[in-house]
Amino acid sequence: MKNTYFTPGPAQLYPSVARHVQTALDEQIGSLSHRSQGFRRIYQHTADQLREMLRIPDGSGIFFLGSATEVWERVLQNCVERESFHLVNGSFSGRFHAFARELGKHATQVEAPFGEGFNAGDAPVPETAELVCLTHNETSSGVSMPVAEMHALRSAHPGRLFVVDAVSSAPYPDLDLKLIDSVFFSVQKAFGLPAGLGVWIANERMLAKAEQLAAKGISIGTYHSLPSLFKNFRNYETPETPNVMNIYLLGKVAEEMNRQGIGAIRRETEAKAQRLYDFLDRSASFDVFVRNPAHRSQTVIVGSVAPRQSSQPKTATQVIEALKAAGIVVGGGYGSYRNQHIRIANFPATSTEEVERLVRELGKV
Amino acid sequence: MKNTYFTPGPAQLYPSVARHVQTALDEQIGSLSHRSQGFRRIYQHTADQLREMLRIPDGSGIFFLGSATEVWERVLQNCVERESFHLVNGSFSGRFHAFARELGKHATQVEAPFGEGFNAGDAPVPETAELVCLTHNETSSGVSMPVAEMHALRSAHPGRLFVVDAVSSAPYPDLDLKLIDSVFFSVQKAFGLPAGLGVWIANERMLAKAEQLAAKGISIGTYHSLPSLFKNFRNYETPETPNVMNIYLLGKVAEEMNRQGIGAIRRETEAKAQRLYDFLDRSASFDVFVRNPAHRSQTVIVGSVAPRQSSQPKTATQVIEALKAAGIVVGGGYGSYRNQHIRIANFPATSTEEVERLVRELGKV
Numbered sequence: 104m105k106n107t108y109f110t111p112g113p114a115q116l117y118p119s120v121a122r123h124v125q126t127a128l129d130e131q132i133g134s135l136s137h138r139s140q141g142f143r144r145i146y147q148h149t150a151d152q153l154r155e156m157l158r159i160p161d162g163s164g165i166f167f168l169g170s171a172t173e174v175w176e177r178v179l180q181n182c183v184e185r186e187s188f189h190l191v192n193g194s195f196s197g198r199f200h201a202f203a204r205e206l207g208k209h210a211t212q213v214e215a216p217f218g219e220g221f222n223a224g225d226a227p228v229p230e231t232a233e234l235v236c237l238t239h240n241e242t243s244s245g246v247s248m249p250v251a252e253m254h255a256l257r258s259a260h261p262g263r264l265f266v267v268d269a270v271s272s273a274p275y276p277d278l279d280l281k282l283i284d285s286v287f288f289s290v291q292k293a294f295g296l297p298a299g300l301g302v303w304i305a306n307e308r309m310l311a312k313a314e315q316l317a318a319k320g321i322s323i324g325t326y327h328s329l330p331s332l333f334k335n336f337r338n339y340e341t342p343e344t345p346n347v348m349n350i351y352l353l354g355k356v357a358e359e360m361n362r363q364g365i366g367a368i369r370r371e372t373e374a375k376a377q378r379l380y381d382f383l384d385r386s387a388s389f390d391v392f393v394r395n396p397a398h399r400s401q402t403v404i405v406g407s408v409a410p411r412q413s414s415q416p417k418t419a420t421q422v423i424e425a426l427k428a429a430g431i432v433v434g435g436g437y438g439s440y441r442n443q444h445i446r447i448a449n450f451p452a453t454s455t456e457e458v459e460r461l462v463r464e465l466g467k468v
Numbered sequence: 469m470k471n472t473y474f475t476p477g478p479a480q481l482y483p484s485v486a487r488h489v490q491t492a493l494d495e496q497i498g499s500l501s502h503r504s505q506g507f508r509r510i511y512q513h514t515a516d517q518l519r520e521m522l523r524i525p526d527g528s529g530i531f532f533l534g535s536a537t538e539v540w541e542r543v544l545q546n547c548v549e550r551e552s553f554h555l556v557n558g559s560f561s562g563r564f565h566a567f568a569r570e571l572g573k574h575a576t577q578v579e580a581p582f583g584e585g586f587n588a589g590d591a592p593v594p595e596t597a598e599l600v601c602l603t604h605n606e607t608s609s610g611v612s613m614p615v616a617e618m619h620a621l622r623s624a625h626p627g628r629l630f631v632v633d634a635v636s637s638a639p640y641p642d643l644d645l646k647l648i649d650s651v652f653f654s655v656q657k658a659f660g661l662p663a664g665l666g667v668w669i670a671n672e673r674m675l676a677k678a679e680q681l682a683a684k685g686i687s688i689g690t691y692h693s694l695p696s697l698f699k700n701f702r703n704y705e706t707p708e709t710p711n712v713m714n715i716y717l718l719g720k721v722a723e724e725m726n727r728q729g730i731g732a733i734r735r736e737t738e739a740k741a742q743r744l745y746d747f748l749d750r751s752a753s754f755d756v757f758v759r760n761p762a763h764r765s766q767t768v769i770v771g772s773v774a775p776r777q778s779s780q781p782k783t784a785t786q787v788i789e790a791l792k793a794a795g796i797v798v799g800g801g802y803g804s805y806r807n808q809h810i811r812i813a814n815f816p817a818t819s820t821e822e823v824e825r826l827v828r829e830l831g832k833v
Contacts, residue, residue: 108499133662134473169534172708202690297498299711343537346664
């Protein structure tokens, strides 16, 4: 029997993925030249579907990289001469900030305690920061940043570039990409694909910044610099041989999501999240880890195990093992919280019925 | 009916790939955490198979990146403080050299005319070059560098680091990796996999150089720096969520290749190449593009179309179209040679029988 994966990435595959993989093999997509019309059609189809779903403005490029981790590096390399500013509310936003330092940038941050979020709208962006880095959804802690706050912060600082890490939430957040300059995500989270592809969306302001840096003799990398990516994108090509299979699969899944409607997917996501939070809240064995309801992620739900009121406290490992016996896989806590938290991905690939089954099994633990 | 791909990458998939993809889907490899024991077993299996096949010394790391194009950048970023030296015999070795300049390195080169190779053993390596970059097989021109010459050059310059681009030839060249410090390739060529994975093998001298650079405050990148890759590799992990599916498939295909024996695969490659070169040589419609037999690639065979002795000269496009009607796909010439050359990949995924069929169809053109 197959497991149902509620892990926060790699996660449950979108239900149609196996069928699309079969079609790709039948159509020999794996042998298709990345300089062929056939590949350009695939790239364009995937880009068109994402453009529709995420309301990506016409001038923005849609690029395929190796991972969202790579995008962290490329964003900083291409768009920061001296200083980036980061709102850090967990391990992944913290690593984004650390990357800036490793690249020799002056990287400043404001950090929230683990499990707490920001009222980002009034964050103290330094006058000197060129790029503001926000993480919509912290996969490590289950904290999310309200979209309206990100938009407010952006509007208060029109002279900077704003980039949003939506790795474990896209396409859930309804970002206004006329305001936000760049967003990125990886496909093994809410798009339900095998790992190995990061998607980077960036506008022409980002490109202009990269060109300014290059003109000053600052290294912005080689094949995955924004000028190189934009130049290739205009022809629906990539600078290197890319993960063609995943680009194809992403287009197919995005097409199905668009057919269902992104609004319907977002509402279903919220309903499933509500069900999980309600359960954790009422359960004697669990608590919701993120206390402030406004900062609770809709896509990565973190529960504390063995809260004080429980008479027979369990460890996260025991909970995970019990679920596994029922064919359900959830994630453990991140880092030092390994044995205190369970992390439950709430992505479109897992249905309302599967969430109900998870809740039932959690109730038995 | 399916086509047979003799394109020099992406290429024909290895015959068992579809079956392994099915197994991966059945076993839910696409949902497997990259921080799980299950993933570490996959990584170790693939690394072990490659170590056996390519006789990789114990201390060397085996890393998975997005593409071989990425490896170009990482090699230069991690192992060159000031100066790299390149033997350029085509478009890809030329691009490797261009990357060094884009990264602000002092990159010197010796360039051979397109279609000619090097007697690399006596190449004029500058005293000041820290890294020597050799391209075993030029996918653009069909020129190959004899392995013995690369070994001789390396032995003559013990103080430098030597890296070999074997993108479109590995596992064919029998490199001595006790002599050569680093080699890399991509999986959509001779390993017959879908694109989206570059494999980088590097020894501890390469790591030491990267650490020296970092200690001097020179940026060696972030997650894909050699210290980061080695640190993760020691635990059979990757710094980021990698292309798990392709790492799994590579291990399966490498295992089958080892079962057949790398010696047998190399002999079969040579026999098939001989068959193709003999045909091109004798044909009135084609010529072998690379004149010097010692520099002819065994894995990417380039034929000139419409040689002078032909009474009814054809363009490459006409040849390609005629083959396509017979379900055979070959590559066109690279860049400005588009309409003058055909490029025929001779990888393990295409059998002796398929090569015979290609020769028959070429004979009809």
